[in-house]
Amino acid sequence: MSKDGSAMIFPSLMSEAIKWARKNSLWPMPYGTSCCGIELMSTLSSTYDLSRFGAEVVRFSPRQADMLIVAGTITTKMAPVLRSIYDQILEPKWVIAMGACSSSGGIFDTYSVLQGIDEIIPVDVYVPGCPPIPEGLIHSILHLQKVIDKSLERRPAVRPSPEDALNAMTYSQCTHAALVKSAYIVTKDGVAQNVSEDDSKKP
Amino acid sequence: MGNAIAKNAEFVQRQVLATARIQEKYCEGRELTVDAVAEPILWARSVTDAFELVQRLRADDVLKLDYLTDITAYDNVDGKDGPKRFVVIYQIFSTTTHVRLRIKLGVDLQEEPMSWTSLWDGANWLEREVFDMFGIKFKGHPNLRRILMDERFTGHPLRKEYPLKQREQFPDNVPLHLGAHPVPSNT
Amino acid sequence: MGKDDINHLEISAEKKNLSDFYNPNVLINIGPAHPAMHGTLRVMCRLNGETIEDAACEIGYLHRAIEKLGEDKTYHQWIVYTDRLNYCSALNNNIAYCMTVENLMGISVTERCMWVRMMLMELSRIIDHIICVAINALDMGAMTVFWLMYHWREEAYTMIESLCGMRLTTTATRVGGMAYDLPDDFIPRMKKFVKEFPSCLTEVHGLLTGNRIWIDRTKGVGKLSREEALKFSITGPCLRASGVDLDLRRDRPYYAYNEVKFDVAIGTHGDVFDRYLVRMEEMRQSVRIIEQCIDRLPGGSIWVDDPRVRIPDKIDVYTKMEVLIHHFKIFMEGINVPPGEVYNAVEGPNGELGFYIVSRGGPKAWRMRVKSPSFMLFQSFEHSVVGDKIPDAIAALGSINIIAGELDR
Numbered sequence: 001m002s003k004d005g006s007a008m009i010f011p012s013l014m015s016e017a018i019k020w021a022r023k024n025s026l027w028p029m030p031y032g033t034s035c036c037g038i039e040l041m042s043t044l045s046s047t048y049d050l051s052r053f054g055a056e057v058v059r060f061s062p063r064q065a066d067m068l069i070v071a072g073t074i075t076t077k078m079a080p081v082l083r084s085i086y087d088q089i090l091e092p093k094w095v096i097a098m099g100a101c102s103s104s105g106g107i108f109d110t111y112s113v114l115q116g117i118d119e120i121i122p123v124d125v126y127v128p129g130c131p132p133i134p135e136g137l138i139h140s141i142l143h144l145q146k147v148i149d150k151s152l153e154r155r156p157a158v159r160p161s162p163e164d165a166l167n168a169m170t171y172s173q174c175t176h177a178a179l180v181k182s183a184y185i186v187t188k189d190g191v192a193q194n195v196s197e198d199d200s201k202k203p
Numbered sequence: 204m205g206n207a208i209a210k211n212a213e214f215v216q217r218q219v220l221a222t223a224r225i226q227e228k229y230c231e232g233r234e235l236t237v238d239a240v241a242e243p244i245l246w247a248r249s250v251t252d253a254f255e256l257v258q259r260l261r262a263d264d265v266l267k268l269d270y271l272t273d274i275t276a277y278d279n280v281d282g283k284d285g286p287k288r289f290v291v292i293y294q295i296f297s298t299t300t301h302v303r304l305r306i307k308l309g310v311d312l313q314e315e316p317m318s319w320t321s322l323w324d325g326a327n328w329l330e331r332e333v334f335d336m337f338g339i340k341f342k343g344h345p346n347l348r349r350i351l352m353d354e355r356f357t358g359h360p361l362r363k364e365y366p367l368k369q370r371e372q373f374p375d376n377v378p379l380h381l382g383a384h385p386v387p388s389n390t
Numbered sequence: 391m392g393k394d395d396i397n398h399l400e401i402s403a404e405k406k407n408l409s410d411f412y413n414p415n416v417l418i419n420i421g422p423a424h425p426a427m428h429g430t431l432r433v434m435c436r437l438n439g440e441t442i443e444d445a446a447c448e449i450g451y452l453h454r455a456i457e458k459l460g461e462d463k464t465y466h467q468w469i470v471y472t473d474r475l476n477y478c479s480a481l482n483n484n485i486a487y488c489m490t491v492e493n494l495m496g497i498s499v500t501e502r503c504m505w506v507r508m509m510l511m512e513l514s515r516i517i518d519h520i521i522c523v524a525i526n527a528l529d530m531g532a533m534t535v536f537w538l539m540y541h542w543r544e545e546a547y548t549m550i551e552s553l554c555g556m557r558l559t560t561t562a563t564r565v566g567g568m569a570y571d572l573p574d575d576f577i578p579r580m581k582k583f584v585k586e587f588p589s590c591l592t593e594v595h596g597l598l599t600g601n602r603i604w605i606d607r608t609k610g611v612g613k614l615s616r617e618e619a620l621k622f623s624i625t626g627p628c629l630r631a632s633g634v635d636l637d638l639r640r641d642r643p644y645y646a647y648n649e650v651k652f653d654v655a656i657g658t659h660g661d662v663f664d665r666y667l668v669r670m671e672e673m674r675q676s677v678r679i680i681e682q683c684i685d686r687l688p689g690g691s692i693w694v695d696d697p698r699v700r701i702p703d704k705i706d707v708y709t710k711m712e713v714l715i716h717h718f719k720i721f722m723e724g725i726n727v728p729p730g731e732v733y734n735a736v737e738g739p740n741g742e743l744g745f746y747i748v749s750r751g752g753p754k755a756w757r758m759r760v761k762s763p764s765f766m767l768f769q770s771f772e773h774s775v776v777g778d779k780i781p782d783a784i785a786a787l788g789s790i791n792i793i794a795g796e797l798d799r
Contacts, residue, residue: 207493207499209647211648214642239731270620272735272742277748292746294733294761298620301642323621324622327769367455367458367462
C-alpha cells in the first residue's frame with residue numbers, strides 16, 4: 001500500500017485473507033424456537049442491526065448458511081430435526097448456542113428438554129442470558145470472529161461422539177419416584193440392544 | 204374473592220342465577236360445589252352420566268351453555284377428591300350470558316369416558332392431550348394418539364409417579380439422525 | 391450404493407410405471423424448522439396441484455413440561471415459567487397467573503397495583519399485536535412494515551426494561567403486588583408513547599390496508615366462519631374477526647375494566663384481512679385504555695397489606711430481624727395457599743388465557759393447568775386452510791399468531 005493508502009493492492013498471507021473473508025461474511029441460519037427467537041428477531045431488525053457484521057443475508061436454507069444460531073429451547077422431539085439441519089450445513093460451519101436453554105437446558109430441567117444442544121452438536125460460542133439482550137448476541141458474534149481469527153482450521157471442539165449423543169437421551173435423574181431404567185443401550189455401530197433383563201450393562 | 208372480579212360486574216348476578224338453576228334442575232344425585240371464586244362445579248356420577256349431562260345442559264334454553272373452554276384432568280392419587288384415580292374437568296361457557304360451569308368426572312385407570320368430539324370439534328386435541336399426559340382414553344375419539352410427546356413415548360408424564368427428569372430414548376432415532384453422519388474431525 | 395444398484399434401479403419395473411408421476415397428490419411438509427419464523431410447528435399438507443386438500447398439524451416440538459414443573463416449584467418460582475408461555479407479551483401472562491393465585495387465596499390487590507397491572511396488560515397487548523402484524527407482513531414479503539413496527543416494540547421494551555430490568559421475559563409481578571413499583575420516568579415515557587404510537591398505526595394502514603397486493607393476498611384466505619369458530623373454541627381477535635362478539639374484558643370484567651371506556655372490534659368474514667384489521671383496531675383501543683389508566687392511576691402502595699404474601703422492602707429486610715425472618719419464610723418455604731381450586735381467565739392478546747390451579751394446601755400446587763389460546767387456534771388452522779394454496783396457508787398461519795411456547799407449554 002502506498003503512503004496515502006491509495007493503492008488497492010496489499011500483500012497478506014492466504015490464510016489471513018481467508019479468515020478475514022470468513023469472519024466478515026457470516027451468514028446465519030436462524031433456528032429460533034422460543035423466546036430467544038424473538039430477541040434474535042430484534043437483533044436482526046433495525047435498532048440492533050446484525051447486518052453490520054456481515055450477517056445481512058439471513059438464509060433459511062442450511063445449505064446456504066455457514067453459521068447456525070440456535071435460539072431457544074430444544075426438546076427431545078426437536079433434537080433429530082436440529083441434528084439433520086446441522087448436518088446439512090456445509091463446512092466451515094459454526095454454531096452459536098444462544099440463551100440459557102440451548103446452552104444448558106436453562107430453567108427447564110425436565111423430561112423433554114435437552115440439557116444443552118452440545119448433547120448432540122458441537123458448539124462454538126455460548127451466549128448466556130434468558131433471553132440474552134441483543135448486545136449480548138452481537139458480542140457473541142464478535143467473539144466468534146475472534147475465534148475464527150485464531151486459526152484457519154476449526155478449533156478442536158469437544159465433540160460428542162455418536163454414542164455420547166445417543167446415550168444423552170437416556171439420562172434419567174429423578175427425585176420423586178423410583179428410577180426407571182432405560183430398556184435400550186446403543187452400541188458403537190448404532191445397534192440398539194434391549195438390556196432390560198441384563199442389569200450388568202446399565203448406562 | 205378479591206378484586207380480580209370487577210366491582211358491580213353484571214355477570215356475577217347472572218352467574219348466581221345460573222348456579223341456582225343448575226342446583227334445581229341438574230343436581231339429581233350429583234354434587235354441586237363451588238370453587239374459591241364461587242364458580243359452580245358439578246360432579247358427574249359416572250362416565251356415561253357426564254356425556255348425557257352436557258347434552259342436556261347444551262339444550263337448556265335458560266343456561267345456553269354452548270361453548271367449550273377447556274378439557275383437562277388431574278391426578279387424584281391421594282384420594283382427596285373421590286375414590287377414583289383421575290378427575291377429568293370440563294369447563295363450559297355461555298357466549299350469551301357469560302356464565303361458566305365446571306363439570307368434574309372421576310375416572311379410574313381402565314375407564315374410558317365418552318368423547319365430546321361429537322359435540323364440539325375443539326374437544327379433539329384437548330382430549331388427545333389428556334390422553335397423552337394421563338393415559339385416559341376417550342371412547343369414540345376419531346384420532347386418539349399422542350399430541351405433545353413423541354409418538355413412541357411410553358409414559359404418561361403428568362401422572363404423579365412419573366419422575367420430572369426422566370427421558371426416554373427411541374432406538375430408531377439412531378440410524379436416521381444421530382451417528383449416521385459422524386461429526387467430521389478437523390478440516 | 392454401488393454401480394450395480396444404480397443399474398438395478400434403472401431397469402426395475404417401478405421406474406417404467408409413469409402413471410405414478412401423474413398422481414397429483416403431493417405431501418408437503420412445512421416442517422418444524424421453516425422460514426416463516428413462527429416457531430416449531432409442523433403442518434403436513436396433501437396437495438392436489440397447488441391446492442391444499444387436507445392438512446394435519448403436529449405440535450409438541452417445544453413441550454417443556456411447564457405444567458409438570460408447576461407441581462415441583464413453589465408459586466413464586468413458577469412466575470418465571472409463565473413468562474415463557476406467550477413470550478411476546480410476558481407481562482400479561484405474569485399478571486394473569488398472579489391474579490389466579492390471589493383469587494385462590496382471597497387477596498384483593500391495592501388500587502394502584504390494579505391500575506398499573508391494567509396498563510401493563512394493555513401495553514403487552516400492543517406489543518403482541520405488533521409482532522403478529524409485522525411477522526404476518528414479513529411472511530408475505532412486506533418487509534418495510536416489519537422494520538417500522540419493530541421500532542415501536544423497542545420503545546416499549548425500553549419502558550419495560552426501566553420497570554423490571556428485562557425486556558422480554560419480565561417476571562414483574564408477585565402474588566399480592568408487583569416486584570417493582572413504576573420508576574419515575576415511566577409515566578412520562580408512557581405518555582410520549584401513547585402520543586406517538588398512533589402515527590405508526592396510521593403509517594401501516596397507509597401501507598397495507600388499501601394496498602392491492604395485500605388485499606389480494608389476504609381477503610378470503612384462511613376463512614373461518616362464525617359457526618366453525620365457535621365449534622373449535624377459539625378466542626381472541628380471531629374469534630372476533632369471525633363475527634362473534636366476545637371479549638372477556640367487557641363481558642366478564644376483571645380489575646377495573648368496566649370503568650374504562652373502550653370499543654371492541656368485530657370483523658365479518660373471518661379471513662386474514664379481517665384479523666389484521668381487528669388487531670390494528672385493538673391496538674388503537676389499547677392506547678385509549680392506557681391513556682385512561684394514566685389519568686386514573688392512584689398513589690399509594692403497590693403491595694397489599696397481607697402478611698401471608700407481602701414481600702417486605704429491602705431496607706427493612708436488612709435492618710429488622712422479624713422482617714428478615716418473614717422474607718426468609720416467604721422465599722424459602724413458599725407462601726401457604728389454602729386447599730381449593732380456581733380457574734381464572736383474562737383476555738390476552740391472543741385470546742382467553744386461563745390458569746386452572748388445584749391446590750391441596752402448602753407452598754406447591756397440586757395441578758397447574760394453562761389454558762392456552764394458541765392451542766385451539768392451531769387446531770382450527772387445519773380446517774381453515776383446506777381449499778387454499780400453499781402461500782395462502784403461510785399467510786393464514788401468520789394471522790392466527792401461534793406462539794409455540796403457549797401451544798406446547
